[in-house]
Amino acid sequence: MGQAPLGGPPPPRGLWSRWKGALAFIAPAFILIAVFYIYPTIATIIRSFFSNSGDEFVGLDNYKQIFTDDILLTAIKNNAIWVAVVPAAVTAAGLVFAVLTERIAWAVAFKFAVFAPLAISLFAAGIIWRATMYDKDPSVGTINHVIGVVKGAVSESGVLTEANASTEDLAGSSKSGFTLDETLQPGDTALLGLTAIPPDEVPSDAEQAVDPQPVQGGIAGVVWRDFSPGGGEPGKVEPGELGIPGASVNLLDDSGKKVDSATADSDGSFAFSNVGSGGHKVAIASTTFAEPFTGVAWLGSKLITPAIIIAYIWTAAGFSMVIIGAGLAAIPRDVLEAARTDGASEFQVFRRVTVPLLSPVLGVVFITQVIGVLKVFDIVLAISPGSTLNDATVVALEMWRKSFSGQNQFGVGAALAVFLFLLVIPVLLLNIRRFRRENVGG
């Protein structure tokens, strides 16, 4: 500042004196980056060429294992699914929310609700979804509970949930009903014993079951809980065994067609009077049983990846909505007004004007999500129960599992880290180029 310029070019020392201030400021950050980023990256790359215990040089063996190990191939496939589905879904969800919240009255409350999940870590989100939403037991998992309630409202209720036959001559299941093998003539009796009924499911008005009395010209029988402590004697009505009141019994003719039906009394007895001549069969109707809804296995091997993806979108949609919302606010209103005056419908305005104007913002969100999704780890670990971890796993999770969860395969873990790095680099470069172009352009 104070030096008067002499004739001729400035001495080389000027470079140092110009830069030393800047260097001094950069130095601490640079040292931290060198120690915590550059050194570990190089060390990991080198480590990936050595064996798991670190002693011998194995070249590309660890990388070969990535493409031959079943679990690792599943991990790569899952990452591909994530990249194909999630960034698009998150961007779309954010776009829809951002556009909607522009118009509605309680926009702030809605935005808060959508944005709130971002405040918790992905791991916590995973735990929440696993514990409260996805549990298979309908009395625990919210989603299965709702499905159960809907199912219950739609289908009729039965007296029992399910049961088994106590003897072999009663064939069938609670889904299809139980039919007694024996062909009965008028005056015969039928014993229809059931087991696997929890004592508290027996209707409260049930009484001691009775041996059916033959009815002239008809068929009588009893439906009862055929179990005594220790097993008792199956097929025989014993003291302490209760009838099943309300059980539906059908009378079938020889061709199997239903000709009559009856309901069991409080002691389990039922009777069909004036049965025509010829053989008949009796059956416990399936309507007696309301198959309990045991829940959809959201965390089972088929649905686990979609389940985790849904939980992830729930967490990330808020981020996308906020950024797109900001982009939306930057769109000049008169462009939209002009389009509307020209006769465009709301949807056309959205498709033809809003979205193209938003495309840089959408691009940013999309690419950020691609990078995030390639690295996804904690939510997969939080949601998957041990039994389906191999079906849901992703590359970042395998990198951790191979190295640290007791397997001590550090060489393979390092190779996976390098592999992930190589996958992310092209996306990063794309992002950087877009920033550069934008800066240059405007």
Place this chain on the structure above:
Amino acid sequence: MKRAFDVRLAGLLAVLLLAIAAGCGGGDEEGGGETSTGGGGAANVSGSVTILSDWTGPEGESFKAVLDGFKQKYPNVNAKDRPSTNISQDLSTAIEGGNPPELAAVPNPGLTDDYQSRGALKPLDFMQDALSTDNYSQDWLDLGTIEGTVYGFFFKGANKSTVWYNVHAFEDAGVDPPDSWEDLTSAADTIKASGVPAWSIGAANGWVLTDLFENIYVRSAGVEKYHQLTDHEIPWTDQSVKDALQMMADIFNDTDNIVGGRDGALQTDFPTSVSAVFADPPKGAMIAEGDFVPGVVAGQSPAKATTDYDFFDFPAIGGSSSVVVGGGNEVIMFKDSPASEALAEYLASPEAGEIWAKRGGFASPNKNVGEDAYPDEITKRVETPVAQAENFVFDMSDLAPAQFGSTDEFTILQDFFKNPDVDATAKKLEAAAAKAYK
């Protein structure tokens, strides 16, 4: 001058930041300075010793009580316990980093083999007298020996050959605790007929399934074959393995006799499977797991010992002789010093075991910890076999290399639970074992 001032300030900042970075990144636990004096009374031993273990929560409290007992005996030694929720990870990283703790109590002796082969362990020759058949059964001593040298001993044991059941469910069904496999299967059928699924299986945790396999195998194939399979001297495709797998398949195929059915059980973890049995009304009648079940029950429900829950020994198969499959925590030494030797000797003594035994949830492999150290009848019945059993074998999956015993074996048996194909599973187990036992 303004510029000179800027540079000096920047330089100062740089130095400050570097100092902070160096300070935080530096050493974690110090082995500590020690003043060693020649052998002599307990008061002469000083220094500090850290022992890494996986005892957290109530177990951690109990272990602290044991360390307090040690501190009373050796007032000049600073003994610290370091609980860890992921002990194999912590130890591997510490050893790789060249900074292991003095002692560790590991639940998988298979890891001990790994550390010994890396040269990280110190032999325990100085404890020859304490580690003799006066105090421990030969089975327990052999477990701590690698190639003739003693590298570890067991401080805590666990009895995994127990089946815990809901007393009321058994009464309603009218069954008595079975003592043979046939009685067990017919009891399970009767229980099913009474309206409660007999088995509660936490298949989301693979070790529940390996424990079941081991209990069946040691009885159906015998102790000799069990040791051979543990050392991979016989393959997993051996007929004895397939027979045991078939017995498991018979249980797994009876899906309405398992709480939650096939899919539900695969997503049920161990604590949930315990609460299913002791809920009111019970969702399942019994659970085949070890002596740590009462601890879980105590935390979840008001169920009381003997009146609400009880156990029977895992039944004999084909008249097999009595055997206990168990687990335990092995104490191993990474750094020797008078302080760490003193703590190791203390842990091998009956007094140390008695402190924890009184608190419950503990079995001592030391023969000299008397029955009376255990607080109540049911604990006595379940824990004394750990030291007194005629035959004791250690949990196979804990002795196997970690790649197999803690990972592959779990997932393969979970797949077997989903799809009980005995031949295919035996082949998969053999392939995984061959890779791991190299």
